[in-house]
Amino acid sequence: MKYQQISIIGAGNVAWHLALALERAGHTINEVYSRDIIKAEQLANSLYNSDPVDDLDFETSASDVFIIAVPDDAIEVVARQLLVPTNALVAHTSGSQPIDILMGYDFEPAVFYPLQTFTKGTELDIQEVPFCIEALNAESLKLVQALAKTVSRRVEIISSEQRKTLHLAAVFACNFSNHLFHLASNVLEADELEFDLLHSLIAETVNKALEIGPARAQTGPAIRGDQRTMKKHLDLLVDNPELHNLYQQLSQSIVANK
Amino acid sequence: MKYQQISIIGAGNVAWHLALALERAGHTINEVYSRDIIKAEQLANSLYNSDPVDDLDFETSASDVFIIAVPDDAIEVVARQLLVPTNALVAHTSGSQPIDILMGYDFEPAVFYPLQTFTKGTELDIQEVPFCIEALNAESLKLVQALAKTVSRRVEIISSEQRKTLHLAAVFACNFSNHLFHLASNVLEADELEFDLLHSLIAETVNKALEIGPARAQTGPAIRGDQRTMKKHLDLLVDNPELHNLYQQLSQSIVANK
Structure with a gap:
């Protein structure tokens, strides 16, 4: 697949593990967002060339994939405020939230859920973590599947019900x-x-x-x-x-x- | 410690794992007892020079340590029928039976309990298995402790209550x-x-x-x-x-x- 231009929304454990794994796989992480700019800076500083931001207006971003890795109850708030380039893919990483939570906006919704518990500072082999993916059309599904396959050996299409x-x-x-x-x-x-x-x-x-x-x-x-x-x-x-x-x-x- | 002369009473999973580990540590397994002589033979055949027996009369045995590795509810029956040389040490391997179950006979009671679940055919590192030992006097305790240390890095004196x-x-x-x-x-x-x-x-x-x-x-x-x-x-x-x-x-x- 081609390498993706990605922005990470969130700077917690899931955001850290995903950002590092995606970068290691060859993708570019253009921005890291956190409400707390210090946290955004900490993660961005651990990446090759990434800007910390505390604003959800990404309209001028070079990214076409946005990964929301925030607590479950913040996903909806983020989705409502998020401004992204036309046709961008926006995936959340939650095990318990349906894809619907990302519907009705001006972007392509997807789910990019790593079935693992991430602890700060604990390395684990992300290649062994099953990635449960979901999207609403074939093109988005293909994109999110290809992306998941660059970081994990085990990628499964799983419905929101499952x-x-x-x-x-x-x-x-x-x-x-x-x-x-x-x-x-x-x-x-x-x-x-x-x-x-x-x-x-x-x-x-x-x-x-x-x-x-x-x-x-x-x-x-x-x-x-x-x-x-x-x-x-x-x-x-x-x-x-x-x-x-x-x-x-x-x-x-x-x-x-x- | 000196190498021990040992007999194993039982031919189930615990008996197999202990017999092989004790022999590997340098001890001699003189006899393997099972009610079912075929089972006794199978284990004895896997050992260097061991006799299969289906009789609990060990009075002429060269062993001074007898390890009872039978189901919990058979320990008492075995203890009642067991005939061993004077002053022999008899240890059971049960997690749930008190040492008392071996008291009142003509031998030294002890407990030699490996805190692990053993599966036939599954190798595991017995050095990492905690051995919980117990005896009624210092001499027996010293013997059973030294014996346990030849097969495990982790040997703990644990009372029947504990x-x-x-x-x-x-x-x-x-x-x-x-x-x-x-x-x-x-x-x-x-x-x-x-x-x-x-x-x-x-x-x-x-x-x-x-x-x-x-x-x-x-x-x-x-x-x-x-x-x-x-x-x-x-x-x-x-x-x-x-x-x-x-x-x-x-x-x-x-x-x-x-």
């Missing part, structure tokens, strides 16, 4: 399982045990789930129907109604999905 | 989080999406939890207090009372542990 499902599944698989790690670390702490005792077991559990699928990988008292061990565990949690309740519910759910 | 806590925490961190992966894959499947779209995100979530701790690593709508997104997710789950309920409970728990 993206909702994906986001919900990610909450279960990531936010909720991370919370279970947190609860486990609380349980250990109360008995003066370190969470890192579980590191090797957690790492292997996840490897196994990704390798053979979580259904086949399941072990433990609930799937075995080991009532004695479950009873012992519930007895240990008798003074902690929250964990007691979660233990019961999750065990029942394991049995119900067997 | 081991219960550890096992409970492992159910939360591993069985339950694996179940959440399973639920996530069901959610995706219903919308014709592949679970492996989440691989990169799950791997990074776990890396982050292990690196900076799960409390600091938490992201998502619940911790942000993003009621709008939570409402949308609950609406998607309206026909699935099980997931609807779990979503609510886990979100509440995230907020309560903030």
Whole structure:
């Protein structure tokens, strides 16, 4: 594909990771926008030749692709104020917002959603991150697909409906399982045990789930129907109604999905 | 330490991994016991010079360490029938059974518990697996500790009470989080999406939890207090009372542990 002229709207973690990856892939990042010009400068300074701006009027910009990487509830505000050259493509990067949020303006809407959690200062292999893309016509789809392929090996056309499902599944698989790690670390702490005792077991559990699928990988008292061990565990949690309740519910759910 | 003369009681996954690791560390595995002599033979054949047996009379064995790696509910039966040379050390490998289960017999009880999930045919670096050990006197403790150190970099003296806590925490961190992966894959499947779209995100979530701790690593709508997104997710789950309920409970728990 030809190298693109791009502007990045936003200067948070997603903006940082995308801007650096797109530049590394050969594209030009002409501007970085943030309401906070200091933040725009920090990111622009990390790029080859990029102007920091705190104004959404891009009518004289050389870019034809604009990537909105701002918090979900700011996308609409940005879209309303955004002025871009005619026929420019404007893509948001949100897992939970439909493409519609960018409709009705004087630009081509698209979605350019990297399915990953980005942490400042943490390098990760963006080539392995699935990019979920969407557009309203073939030409825009082709453009956003080609762009995604320059940074990732895994590019999927995903509808706004499917993206909702994906986001919900990610909450279960990531936010909720991370919370279970947190609860486990609380349980250990109360008995003066370190969470890192579980590191090797957690790492292997996840490897196994990704390798053979979580259904086949399941072990433990609930799937075995080991009532004695479950009873012992519930007895240990008798003074902690929250964990007691979660233990019961999750065990029942394991049995119900067997 | 001196190399030990060891017999392995059991021929399941734990027995396989321990026998191979102990032999690799220089110890001698004299016998492998299984009720099913074919299984005993399979493991014994994978070892340098080991006899398969289906009888628990080890009085003439050259071993002074006996490792019981059988299902939890079989440990007591084995202990009752086991005949070993005077002063032999007998260690079980269970995360959920107290050391008491080996008391009252003519041998020295101990615990030699590798905190890991072992899968047949899956190699893992046993040096990284924490070994939780316990014994009733200093001499036995020293022996079982030295033995564990020959196979693992991480050996911890853990009481039976603490081991219960550890096992409970492992159910939360591993069985339950694996179940959440399973639920996530069901959610995706219903919308014709592949679970492996989440691989990169799950791997990074776990890396982050292990690196900076799960409390600091938490992201998502619940911790942000993003009621709008939570409402949308609950609406998607309206026909699935099980997931609807779990979503609510886990979100509440995230907020309560903030």
